[in-house]
Ligand SMILES: [Zn+2]
């Protein structure tokens with residue numbers, strides 16, 4: 459199944475697939491922001507599900523973003539995650555999330571940590587499906603919270 463090329467929600471440039479820390483992202487050649495689809499987030503986050511319990515408190519705020527989802531064109535929901543000093547723009551339809559170039563460093567550190575955790579957990583896939591079943595209302599919000607929860 460070949461999806462049409464996504465465009466950058468900031469400047470409309472065609473996104474280019476790129477691998478970052480073994481994770482496939484769609485990178486904007488103009489502003490260097492990138493789109494990470496919900497499946498990739500799921501893979502990473504599933505590593506989290508069975509790992510050590512959430513450490514510390516999750517501290518974030520959410521609001522409607524000025525950006526729109528490159529997949530469905532609905533407005534994204536922006537999350538400010540203060541512990542990592544990043545803002546994510548998530549699609550409520552669970553298509554994925556957008557990261558601006560300036561946020562990349564912080565986020566990649568988190569992704570790298572998740573990827574390491576993934577290798578230690580053979581049942582990551584199963585954990586992801588369990589997480590999906592439990593994620594009815596505000597599922598993505600909960601998953602993002604877990605993803606960054608530490
Ligand atoms: Zn761009």
Ligand SMILES: [Zn+2]
Nearest residue numbers: 527530549553
């Ligand atoms: Zn969407």
